Amino acid sequence: MSASASLPTSLDSALRSIAGELPAEAYTTDPDILASYRTDHAPFCPSGIPAALVRPRSTEQVAEVMRRAYEHSVPVVPQAARTGLAGGANAVDGCLLLSVERLDRILEIDTVDQTARAEAGVVNAVFSRAVAEHGLFYPPDPSSWETSTLGGNAATNAGGLCCVKYGVTGDFVRGLTVVLADGTVLRTGRRTAKGVAGYDLTHLFVGSEGTLGVITEVTVALRPAAERPLTAVAFFPTAGAACAVVPDFMADGARPSLLEFMDRPTMDVVSGYQDLGFPSDAGAMLIAQSDRGELARGDLERFARIAESHGGEALVATDPAEAELLLQARRLVGIATERLGSYLADDVCVPRRRLAEMVERLPAIAERHGVRVTTVAHAGDGNVHPHVLFDRNDEGEVQRAHEAFGAIMDLGLALGGTITGEHGVGLLKRDWLAKELGPAGLRVHREVKAALDPRHILNPGKVLAASGTRR
Ligand SMILES: Cc1cc2nc3c(=O)[nH]c(=O)nc-3n(C[C@H](O)[C@H](O)[C@H](O)COP(=O)(O)OP(=O)(O)OC[C@H]3O[C@@H](n4cnc5c(N)ncnc54)[C@H](O)[C@@H]3O)c2cc1C
Incomplete structure (x- = not known):
């Protein structure tokens, strides 16, 4: 990192004195270490140049750090494992990175x-x-x-x-x-x-x-402790048919402990990584689990019947090893997708009865923007993760990928859903949040932020635009 940022001298010395009570490396301004703490897992989110990193070991030390930062109005970015997918833990210019990784008891x-x-x-x-x-x-x-x-x-x-x-x-x-x-x-x-x-x-x-x-x-x-789950898988001619199972199964009183969806493009991505023998003519698949002990087999037989009524072919695993193999397909999605290069992981959540419509309309978005979209979903929650794949060296494609990413959120909102089911807003979705909250919701968000963080030092610019959080 060539650029550098620094804290006010009095804050730096205050933090050095707090750090005196901590093990070595608890407080550092080493540019190489700071560089490795600059971002989370979200691609294409801006990150600034941090001034320092502090890794306290107790609530009292965190409180002391915050008191000092507040006195000097220095921005503080809380961080943990930095696995976030929205840029929420990314550094802002001149900030103090406050990692809780050593609060580990x-x-x-x-x-x-x-x-x-x-x-x-x-x-x-x-x-x-x-x-x-x-x-x-x-x-x-x-x-x-x-x-x-x-x-x-x-x-x-x-x-x-x-x-x-x-x-x-x-x-x-x-x-x-x-x-x-x-x-x-x-x-x-x-x-x-x-x-x-x-x-x-x-x-x-x-x-x-x-x-x-x-x-x-x-x-x-x-x-x-839950009972060991039983697992079933079903393959369908189309993505819409697979997703149409979800509202029927849930309306039937089902309580699956897992209900996951993968479309054909995702199955192809997984097969490229490891051949799990997916049928070549399947357009999508669902994996279901029930952990209701003696009731589990009955639950999955009902799942299979509903799947078949939507043109699916279902199989209930007979033993834990077979079940593990079926789940393996879902677990490999992340690693198999990462191998393909750059992608934006979207995360909209829609009412279950709109899930089929959501996935059926994704290919048109992909085509309109000239990008590839592969989709997995926590189908039982209506939580859809379309992965927008693109070539990061092609500026035009990067731009189109962002447009597709936005179009997917717009579609989710139009179907009565939310722009993020679990990954959060961070930097990545900040500009879409206002659309979802509306003026009254946005105003209350800003007022809560101003009441708790009047100097606007905590993770500034995340979730709400920085200017929007100031009075
Ligand atoms: C391979 C992979 C799979 C994932 N799968 C899922 C998934 O299935 N479901 C899901 O929901 N997410 C998933 N994520 C996203 C991510 O793991 C989650 O958002 C997770 O909760 C972030 O935890 P973290 O400890 O890494 O926090 P970080 O990434 O370090 O921080 C996340 C946000 O929380 C804030 N923060 C962190 N710690 C604190 C604290 N102690 N006090 C105040 N603020 C804090 C940060 O400022 C930032 O805004 C996945 C990510 C990856 C890379």
Whole structure:
């Protein structure tokens, strides 16, 4: 990195004195290290030149850092594992990057109240395995669960494969410790099963993408361990036929623990990576799971019957190894797509009954903009991930890819959906947010931001345009 940015000298020395209590490398202005912390996983999102990186180990240290940054009105970008797909963790010019990756302790697992408390930087998979040892289950399972953190998942309200039955991260967050812009430590929510005291501040911070406060601790609800799921797969002549199964299956009272969709272009991408023997004439596929123990087989037989009524051919796995193979197809999508080069991962969510219309209209968008679009979906949630593929060396194609990306969001909104089901707004979708919120929604967003972050130092320019958040 040739350009550089620096903090005010008095802030730099204050942070060095805080860092004096921390292990080496907790505070750094080394340009090479800063460069490696500059962006998250979102392609084509601008990132600025950070001035410094601090990696505190406690809520108190985060509070001290925020107090100093507030005094100097220095922008702070909260970061965790930087697996975000919306540019939310990207640096802004002259900012202090505040990484919670060293807040990595699980503090308590309570088998009676079925809750757990952990620091924000604990990796989801580490946490999920730890609670499983107590016979408990933490359902939120973003595909990034081996690297993304509980705090990052709360800050983005992350979803995952089993949301269709269990819900998203926010459905499990009961309470938070948050450091506000001025360094105040706020404890929100509860650990009890019920509780209605005051405004629901916890869920104001869930999904706020680092713009309202720095989450340092999360208290989450757990469930008893689920039964091992049974798996079925169905192949269909067209994408529309596959998606038409979803409203019928759900209206039938089904409670699948997973219901995933892949279109033919995605199946081809996966086959190019590993041949899983997909039928050559299939236009799309669905994978369904039920974890309802003895009821699971009946659930999947109903799924198979409904699939067949839409022209599908279904197969219920007879053993866990076969089930694992079927799921493998879905798990390979990310890695197989990445091999193809540049792509923009869209993330609209539509009502289930509009899902078929959504996927059926995507090829026309691809054709109109001269790009390739491959689509997977958390079909049970109506959450569609069209991947817009393009050649990053072709300026015209990059431009057309962005236009296609926007057209997909416009279509999602026109069908009564939202521009993002789980990846968040960050920088990537900021310009579309106003369309979804409308003037009153946007005004309330700005007022909440101004009330909690009057100096506009927390993750400026993310979610809301920077100018829009100032009074
Ligand atoms: C391969 C891959 C698969 C993915 N699959 C899914 C998926 O299935 N479902 C899904 O929802 N997402 C998915 N994602 C996106 C991403 O993993 C999630 O958004 C995740 O929740 C981000 O967590 P993180 O710890 O990496 O946070 P980061 O990327 O570091 O940060 C994300 C946002 O949260 C803010 N933030 C982070 N930590 C804090 C904190 N402690 N306090 C306040 N703000 C904070 C940041 O400022 C930023 O705006 C995937 C990403 C990848 C690369």
